[in-house]
Amino acid sequence: MVSNMGVATGKQAYNQVVAVLGGQYLRNHVQVLMDVYMAQGMGEYKLLNLDIQNASASVQVSNNFECTHLSGKDSPQSDLTRGYLTGFFSEYFGKRMAVTETQCVARGEENCCFDITSAN
Numbered sequence: 169m170v171s172n173m174g175v176a177t178g179k180q181a182y183n184q185v186v187a188v189l190g191g192q193y194l195r196n197h198v199q200v201l202m203d204v205y206m207a208q209g210m211g212e213y214k215l216l217n218l219d220i221q222n223a224s225a226s227v228q229v230s231n232n233f234e235c236t237h238l239s240g241k242d243s244p245q246s247d248l249t250r251g252y253l254t255g256f257f258s259e260y261f262g263k264r265m266a267v268t269e270t271q272c273v274a275r276g277e278e279n280c281c282f283d284i285t286s287a288n
Contacts, residue, residue, distance in 0.1 A: 174251020182259040223261045225284040235273040245274040
């Protein structure tokens with residue numbers, strides 16, 4: 169359920185920014201939308217990789233609000249963040265995307281990191 173809330177929020181955020189700035193601007197400045205989420209206190213988002221041709225990306229989140237207070241977990245805990253990135257990049261690439269959390273602060277790693285790939 170939390171992940172689904174994130175998906176809806178990511179889609180909505182993408183579409184609101186496109187309505188104001190235009191799709192071409194956002195296509196060239198994808199970090200802007202992550203900065204909007206960051207401004208809400210959800211963590212510090214950094215776009216590590218964006219491959220438009222292959223519809224993939226990777227994102228690092230420092231100070232992720234979902235995980236900074238957790239430790240000793242066996243699995244990633246960033247359900248809302250993963251959902252947000254899924255919704256955002258599904259809208260961005262125009263197709264269903266899958267997001268895998270490859271690192272998580274709750275597991276003792278330095279940051280939360282996410283790989284975004286096509287779900288098809």
